[in-house]
Amino acid sequence: MPITDKTDSVAMLIDAVIAREGGYVDHPHDRGGPTRWGITQAVARMHGYKGDMQALPRADAVAIYRRLYWETPQLDAVAVPAPGLAAELFDTAVNMGPETAVGFLQRALNALNRSGRDYADLALDRRIGPATLAALNAFLGTRGEKGEAVLIKAVEALQGERYIALAESRPASEAFVYGWIANRIG
Template sequence: MATINGIIEEVLTNEGGYVNDSRDRGGETNFGITVATARANGYTGPMKAMTRDFARSVYMKQYVVAPGFDKIAAISMSVAAELVDTGVNMGPKVASTFLQRALNGLNNQGRDYPDLLVDGVAGQKTRDALSAYFKKRGKEGEIRLLALLNALQGERYLSLAEGRSANEAFLYGWLARIAA
């Protein structure tokens, strides 16, 4: 998974094909793309017939380029992969918020780089903080940052299951995203 295309292919594989589970508030999905997202991106056909290529284009536009995760990939492909996967499952703003919170917690009380405004936008200041973090912490820092991002993701999954009993049906499967 050394490329953006590799990240998207992994997401497509993880998401699988067509699903229409009545417990899922997203309704029909195909390749992890909800019917609402498909329609918002111009797809008009039946969800079962949506192609992998269409899903790939939505992922690239909405979950890689729009939130700036392609620019994060230039700093760390592993962090970008985590953000794309989390963004697909929880929304890019949530994924960006996790990164900003994690970087704030790891900045040595602002001595290593300034605190970030936690606004869910992975812009230049977030990228600068990420670069400063890696300059200070190196490869071991990347491993620990990824662990923290996964911890935040896991906590969110548990909160979703606690807040809506129907989501308990999905918790075990959601955890596969962070167990790998």
């Protein structure tokens, strides 16, 4: 989902995640335990919620999504030159963690820099800072509009590989692989 208006675009991304994640779930194979609106109990507790997960207010989930998965990893800075990429990274961050999503971006930028001719390799620090933003801008400046689509595909490829690896290393995760691929990639 491309981002065009900063005032409501993040809200639209959050609404889409909440719609996909649904209400209360406590799947026996989900190591995250009880969730509501896609927020795990552990994350809710880290952000001050002490009540029963079945009663987690939607407004609390929205605030957690905005703060933890959009503002803290600085996806708003990515959204300026690459709104579609920022939306993909947000969804990846929700499902795999912000550091993993940013790591995927950094790995993709490193693989696409034509052996350092376009910009230097990034340290894989899993944080969006000046170097990552400079590399992103250099990549987009060189590759143009199609470049953003290629970066999104690269992030999704890394995400898909991780899903398969999770299922291979923990067979109980196979219960989720079909849904992860169907709902999170492409």
